[in-house]
Amino acid sequence: MTTTDNTETVLRFFENFNAGNAEAAFALLDEQVVWRVMGKPDRFPLAGDYDKDGVVRLLGTVGQVMPNGVELTITSSTAQDDRVVVEAESHGVSAAGKVYDNRLIYAFELRDSKILHIREYFDTIHANDVMVVTD
Template sequence: MNLPANKKIVTDFFNHLNERNMKEAFALLDDDLHWWILGNIPVSGDYDLKKISFGFKMIFRAFENFQFTLKEMTAEEDRVSVVAESLGIRKSTGKQYNNHYHFLFTLQEGKIRKVKEFFDTVHALWVESPEELETEVNL
């Protein structure tokens, strides 16, 4: 797989998510996917294809107008590095979610095989939290 093709697969993945074409997005993920999310919050940890697919579906149910914007992308060997931003409104709290990410994708045979996801976990907690936790996070 060449570098432009790998970058296109990752770009297509995000485009499908943004358009809510879940079947097409998840078709770009390898059956043996390993997706790791940074941190020590409820969404942190290891995900397989089934769990991450469910996770994305829940994100799109919980947020209004949730979108990813890709900012920078670099490819080398079998990896694609992406700096991205998300924007959406949490339905339950009305808070604007505007997070920043670094994703490191590893591709194999035209599929996304591994992902390491880094983002602002404090902001993620803030958008979920009751108002009293909001005060604690800002201290």
């Protein structure tokens, strides 16, 4: 695959994700995918490594907290060999009325036209304040 092909795969992933077409987005993930959400799990409970089934559960959790979804806007991308890095902005409102406004970096690794690894970097303090429900 070329860097252009890899970039197009990653951008299609986000296009499908934003359109609410989870099936098409997940079809672009390798069966052995690992999505790493950065942060310290003792401070940000959503941090950690997720396999393909775990990604579905993670997105379901985010969907409950953010019932109208999170709008993700890609602001730039760059690629080299089997790696693509994307900068993005995300916006949404939680069920509790908290505004989510974050900047993210996603680092992707691809294998055979599929996304194998995703590392997600963002402001975990802000995400925790908005997305983590405490009783």
